[in-house]
Every structure is written in structure tokens, then in C-alpha cells.
Amino acid sequence: VKAISSRCLTFATPAVIIKSLIRPFSADMAYSLVFSIIAATLCHVIGIGIAHAVFRKGDIAKRNVLRASAVLSNAGFMGLPLQAAILGNEGTFFGSAYVIIFTLFLWTYGFVTLSAGKEKLSIKKLVLNPGVIAVIIGIPLFVFSVEPPEIITTTVNHVANLNTPLPMIVVGYYLSKTSFKNAFSKNMNYPAIIVRLLVIPLACVLVIYLLGFRGSLFVSNIVSVSTPIAVAVTMFTSRFDGDTELSANMVSVSTLFSIISMPLIVAFAQTIA
Numbered sequence: 001v002k003a004i005s006s007r008c009l010t011f012a013t014p015a016v017i018i019k020s021l022i023r024p025f026s027a028d029m030a031y032s033l034v035f036s037i038i039a040a041t042l043c044h045v046i047g048i049g050i051a052h053a054v055f056r057k058g059d060i061a062k063r064n065v066l067r068a069s070a071v072l073s074n075a076g077f078m079g080l081p082l083q084a085a086i087l088g089n090e091g092t093f094f095g096s097a098y099v100i101i102f103t104l105f106l107w108t109y110g111f112v113t114l115s116a117g118k119e120k121l122s123i124k125k126l127v128l129n130p131g132v133i134a135v136i137i138g139i140p141l142f143v144f145s146v147e148p149p150e151i152i153t154t155t156v157n158h159v160a161n162l163n164t165p166l167p168m169i170v171v172g173y174y175l176s177k178t179s180f181k182n183a184f185s186k187n188m189n190y191p192a193i194i195v196r197l198l199v200i201p202l203a204c205v206l207v208i209y210l211l212g213f214r215g216s217l218f219v220s221n222i223v224s225v226s227t228p229i230a231v232a233v234t235m236f237t238s239r240f241d242g243d244t245e246l247s248a249n250m251v252s253v254s255t256l257f258s259i260i261s262m263p264l265i266v267a268f269a270q271t272i273a
Contacts, residue, residue, distance in 0.1 A: 001173045005235035008166040013103060013232070014134030015160035016076055020096030021138030022153060025145040029093065033142075036094045036217050040101035043204045043225045047071040048109060050200055054191060061116060065243050068113045068233050069250050070195040075102050075224040077164055077231060078258070083223050086266070087216045094220035100138075102224075103131030106232055114236040167231035174234060174248035189246070193229070193254045197261040201226040205269060214273055222269035226262050228254035 023029075051070040055063050073079070076099045083091035107129040111119070140146065147153070204225045208218060229251045237247040 001170055002238055004166050005170050005238050008163065008170070009232065009235055009239075010130045011159055012163040012166055013076065013099075014130040015156050016080075016163050017096065017100055017103060017131070017134040018138045018141070019153075019156050019160045020093065020099070021142040022147065022156070023093070023142060023145075025143055030143070032094065032217055033097050035213065036097035036221065037101055039208050039211075039213055039217065039221045040098040040224070042207060042211075043098075043200075043221060044071065044101060044105045044109075046203050046207060047200045047225075050195060050203060054195055061243055062246060064113045064116055065233070065237060065247050065250075066192040068110050068236070069192045069229045069247065069254075070200065072102065072106060072110055072230040072233055073196065073225055073227040074230045074251075074255070075099050075227055077167065078227040078255075078262075079224040082262075082266075083220050086223070086270075087220055090216050091220045091223075094217050095224055098221060098224040100131075100135055102230070103134070106230070106236070107131045110232070110236055114233070114242055115240045116242070118240050167235060170235050170238065171231055171248050171251055174238075174244050189250050189253055192250060193257060196229055196254055197226070197258055198265075201261075201265050205265070205272075209272060216273075218273045219266070219269050223262075223266055226258075226265040228258040 048067075048071050051067040055066045055070070057063070075095065079098065080092055080095045083095040087094075111129075141148070148156075201222065205222055208221060213221070231251055234244060234247040234251055236242075237244050
């Protein structure tokens with residue numbers, strides 16, 4: 001399971017970013033991409049502020065899991081398919097911008113928080129982590145409208161497609177070691193789930209709307225930020241020998257509750273967009 005977690009974080013997720021950026025360049029899309037990145041960054045900063053304000057006490061290991069769970073959303077696995085269905089290719093493009101920023105925060109904020117000092121985030125790790133490398137590869141492909149040879153694009157697509165099943169295997173393994181009864185009985189799960197599914201998305205709706213973001217860009221970012229807890233939190237928790245039971249429970253329960261929360265928040269965003 002640790003090996004699967006490592007391979008997914010190192011190869012599959014970066015491949016998703018590269019895949020989304022292999023497209024013809026246009027000035028309008030580049031302009032929108034910049035603003036989408038700004039909006040995604042704001043969503044993560046807002047999330048970190050709320051998470052640290054809410055979760056300040058208790059065991060450090062569990063507190064770190066709660067904070068990371070509140071901040072990091074499952075934007076890739078759940079966000080991109082929904083954006084494609086609602087907004088088409090444009091929504092997927094904006095969703096990929098969010099995934100880029102998510103990946104950067106995962107390998108910086110998520111790394112520091114969930115490693116709990118077990119590994120130090122050096123400048124080398126910050127610059128050369130898989131998420132940043134994917135951005136460094138993908139942006140020039142988009143800016144210069146580079147279409148790699150078919151053998152490369154096919155490989156990237158196949159690796160990117162692993163970003164759905166591999167995380168599910170990891171979460172499924174840890175869920176097999178627990179029970180839904182235990183998951184629902186742990187009161188500490190609910191504040192983080194409420195913050196992840198309701199508080200942070202609604203705060204982002206307010207802030208991003210007041211800053212003037214509208215249309216597909218606005219809706220796409222709200223779709224991403226309203227998704228449940230990222231499976232990557234469990235994968236990082238596994239990598240650093242953290243509280244994987246708590247993390248897996250929260251991922252599963254938040255995913256269940258998101259069936260109700262996401263349609264309501266996204267519908268509201270579409271109404272005011």
C-alpha cells in the first residue's frame with residue numbers, strides 16, 4: 001500500500017496535470033488560466049486559515065490530519081469529471097488549474113503538516129517534487145502549443161488514468177481494517193468534515209464572488225473546493241506512518257456526505273455566476 005501511494009503521488013497525479021495542459025494555446029485561455037490559478041490559490045489560503053483557527057488543540061498527529069483533511073479537497077478524482085459534465089472542456093481546463101495549485105499545496109503544506117517533522121521540506125524537495133515538475137513540463141507545452149508524439153501522449157494518458165483506481169485501492173485497504181460504525185462514532189471526524197464540505201466552500205464562494213470572478217471560471221473553482229477530503233491525505237498519512245485509520249474514515253464519510261453538500265453548493269454557485 002505504501003508503494004502504491006508513492007507511485008501515485010510521484011507519477012499518476014503529475015500525469016493528470018501534464019495531460020490537461022497538452023492543448024492549443026489561446027490568449028483568452030491563458031488569461032483565464034492565470035485568474036483560475038489566483039482563485040484556486042485563494043481557496044487554499046482561505047482553507048488553511050479556517051483549518052488552523054478551528055483545529056488548535058488535541059493530539060498533534062490527529063490535529064495535523066484534521067487540518068490537512070479540511071484544506072485538501074479531492075479536486076482531481078471528483079472535481080474533474082463533474083466539471084466536464086457541467087462545463088465541458090472549458091471546465092476541465094479550469095479544473096486542471098485548480099489541480100495544479102492543489103498539487104503544489106499538497107507537496108508543501110500537506111507534506112509539512114502530515115510529515116510532522118519526520119521529513120524536512122528542503123528547497124530541493126520543494127522545487128523538484130513531482131507536482132512542480134509536472135507544472136514545469138506542462139506550462140511550456142500549453143504556451144507553445146506543443147503536441148508531443150503519440151507514443152508520449154498515450155503513455156501520459158494511461159498513467160494519468162491510474163489517478164482514480166490507485167487511490168481507491170489505498171483507501172479501500174485501510175477501510176477494510178476499520179468499520180463504518182467506528183468511523184461514524186468518532187466525534188472528531190465531524191468538525192473537519194463540516195469545515196471541508198460547508199464552511200470552506202461557502203467562504204470561498206463569498207470571497208471569490210466579491211472579487212469579481214464569474215462564469216465558468218467561478219463555477220469550476222467552486223466545484224473543486226466543494227469536493228470531499230482528498231484521498232491523497234490518506235496516501236501521505238500512510239507514507240509518514242500517521243493516523244491512517246482516522247484519515248481513511250474521514251475520506252469515506254466525507255465522500256458519502258458530499259452527495260448532499262456538493263449539488264447544493266454547486267447549484268448555488270451556478271445561480272449567482
